[in-house]
Amino acid sequence: MLFTDRAILDGPARITREGHLLAVARAARANNVQDYLPHEIGQAPKPDGTPYRIFRPEAEVFARDAVQSAAHRPITVDHPAEDVSAANWKRLAVGDTGGEVLRDGEFLRLPIMVMDADGVQAATTTHQEFSLGYKADLDMTPGTFGDQSYDGVMRNIRINHLALCRHARGGAELRIVDERTSPNGEMKMSKIKIGDSEVDLSDGAAVAVAVGALQSRLSDAEGKVGTLTAENATFKTSIEAKDGEIAALKSQLADATDPAKVKARDEARAKVVDAAKKIAGDKLVVDGKTEAEIRRAAVEAKLGDAAKAMSDDAIAGAFAAYAPLGDAKPQVQPIGAPSSLGDAADVRNQARFSRYAS
Template structure:
């Protein structure tokens, strides 16, 4: 009889280590169409094609990822200590339509409580192109699947993703271990899928709605704060302008009062600028100068002219005083140029010369 070889594939059974850890090579997921119940009760069917499930990058993403009790959302370095009860020891590998992986579970309390199936938490790109495969319709295709964690759950999404527990550990009586039949799929903003009871899904949606409302309120408050800051800046600019205008007005008032004092115009301290200008005009032009019914613009112009005339008169008097210098005897001495001019005038009058 010829000697031949046969290779029979048998599922590995989970074993417990001396420390009480559970180790297993288990089915982690599969290809095919997965159904997701939406919060509104409708069913969404998403296709996981082999080229995506078995993509090298997708299989590599299993290595070292934490095993968690239920789906905690996105597991990161900040919350891994809180949620991790085990780890995937290597990359996933294809086995027919399934993905196998080597697991080590350190905290077995969830298994002891009945969580003996597996459910992947992963990110993906959702291709919303509907189609049909093997006569089954689907609504979208999952692309670029990357595993974030592997959860221990009472019932896994893949159906055949479970630990290979011994018969003594396995719980096969649904009456003794009732499985929820109305679980719904919650998709997080991160892209992770979370299977939860309807009340949990509704609570999550309510929290998301509240978060959206809070963000909207925060945006409104920021807008109000920005508007208040803009108003404050405008007020500061206005205050600075008021200070500058007040300083300019104060300087102009002091100058006006000084001019009035120099020309000898009388005015009260609480007199208006127009009243002081009027007093200056009267002092320079005389009380007969009629300003009745004249506008402020007219009075300002008349004031400027009066001040200018007064200044010219004072300059002329000062010039005359400069031309005549008193001698030591105390009698005024006409300067030589003034005397020469007088002699020329007398000569012209007597007809002695016609030269200028």
């Protein structure tokens, strides 16, 4: 397929003493994705109606044969309807590119020289834009490069000529007509900015490509917004969870440093320790143990292996049962006072004892 692509002047052009035009151009940009209508690359329309996106990797643009093909290429006025060859060179060519083709960032940098007087006149008046004409193979294997998705890859690039144009197109396309005229032969200069491209409204294909590119970029942007929104929701949930954790830790810190609460905890532990030692003896080790561990140690001291399989709740119940026994002290009941059991016989006996004693 034959493609054309804009070449950008790198610095001012100049006219030599002999009347030739000298300039340096940057062309054949690498690592970019360009849009094509389906019929321009021999493909069926896409289901979503968007243009095909074709990628030009630097491995192809800067391949040795591709770079060498840019040297000593003929310069024409407008893109010819045929490849420039030895058979038509004298009729079509007005100059040529130089042999010193270099890489300049993402571009090829090449010197140009327009030697024909009519060509120089066109280049300095009506045809002030440059456009490469070249052939390439299309590998319709989709993929991505950075944040750019594409439907196919341009390979085996071979440059045929460099054209002086009235309106070089911003993107590579299959066969274009650079001179756009109205039916009466006058130039139609009505243009509009669509996205990054300035297109002539009279060129429906160019408008369609620019609109399709803008729609594709909008779709990509909407997808990124959706992703960022989802990520933001996840971050918000994570932040709220951390806020709750921080609040809980602050509350625990306040409890741990509040003098009244510290005193209450110390007193509660002291009661457990005191009760445990009354149950199991003073040799019971309590240092470094929690209150639950102290209760279990005291109950195990009483019940032995039978306590090892008991749950924490069972241990707490057993400890509560043993604790009063540990706290019990001998009680001396005054003579004449009824017993705590309220035994009527004891009351009568104590009454008789009192009578005899008197």
